[in-house]
Amino acid sequence: MKHSLQTRNLSLSFGGLAVTRDVNISLAEGARTALIGPNGAGKTTLINLLSGVLRPNSGDILMGEQSIVKLPQYERVRSGIVRTFQISRLFKELTVAENVEIAVLQRLRLATEWWPSRARTSRVRDEVDETLGLLGLRPYARRVVGKLALGEQRLAEIALALAMKPRVLLLDEPAAGVPQGEGGRIMDAVESLPKDLSVLLIEHDMDLVFRFASHIIVLAAGAVLAEGAPREVAANERVKQIYFGRDGHGQAHF
Numbered sequence: 001m002k003h004s005l006q007t008r009n010l011s012l013s014f015g016g017l018a019v020t021r022d023v024n025i026s027l028a029e030g031a032r033t034a035l036i037g038p039n040g041a042g043k044t045t046l047i048n049l050l051s052g053v054l055r056p057n058s059g060d061i062l063m064g065e066q067s068i069v070k071l072p073q074y075e076r077v078r079s080g081i082v083r084t085f086q087i088s089r090l091f092k093e094l095t096v097a098e099n100v101e102i103a104v105l106q107r108l109r110l111a112t113e114w115w116p117s118r119a120r121t122s123r124v125r126d127e128v129d130e131t132l133g134l135l136g137l138r139p140y141a142r143r144v145v146g147k148l149a150l151g152e153q154r155l156a157e158i159a160l161a162l163a164m165k166p167r168v169l170l171l172d173e174p175a176a177g178v179p180q181g182e183g184g185r186i187m188d189a190v191e192s193l194p195k196d197l198s199v200l201l202i203e204h205d206m207d208l209v210f211r212f213a214s215h216i217i218v219l220a221a222g223a224v225l226a227e228g229a230p231r232e233v234a235a236n237e238r239v240k241q242i243y244f245g246r247d248g249h250g251q252a253h254f
């Protein structure tokens, strides 16, 4: 199995608090991986480390064979790791297509390519259209982002990430705060993303996690507690304990 992204003994402490502890994970090419764990387990911190928002105290991050741990954020994007944020980065007063166009232009500048202007304009237009198509957003292309439902705005955020042509897409709670029915729609779109793209999803809703994931990684107190196929993880006694607690009451329903 080909691995797009791997970590080797990744560790980070904030003062005395170890928030990432010797984390070794592998994201296979085309895998659909869910990163789960209780509040404060270190999920967002791990995504911040992978995307270069934070630097680890020790350990390594490999994209294919190449170490990227010292690269700044924009170079990680260029190496193929792209994330979405819990906080929206969309220009609310622009249309969906204009937002995606800005992301495409940004990528082309990152790649420092030069195109004769007419060819370039038509390439940008084609890419915007193709990206919107991947997420079922073509009917919303000319709609102003700020006037869309939250679920559609979230899809537009994912479109911005896809416009960077990732090999690994990191999604931090794309369905957070979205009404239940719309959450399913976001996951439908995520599920239909290109098969060679590796997707790492942070999600609290276990129904969505089990619908989406081919592989689950469970973090607890900054360390990997368990990982494997959804059925294995659901049957893991330590995972059940964390989610259900000793008294058998908890939020998750495996």
Ligand SMILES: Nc1ncnc2c1ncn2[C@@H]1O[C@H](COP(=O)(O)OP(=O)(O)OP(=O)(O)O)[C@@H](O)[C@H]1O
Binding pocket: 014, 017, 019, 037, 038, 039, 040, 041, 042, 043, 044, 045, 046
């Ligand atoms: N910049 C920071 N400085 C100090 N402590 C931090 C910082 N960022 C996060 N933490 C702490 O690190 C731990 C892990 O936080 P993180 O946000 O990664 O957890 P999480 O699993 O994403 O939680 P949630 O599910 O609630 O989003 C928490 O104890 C948090 O308080």
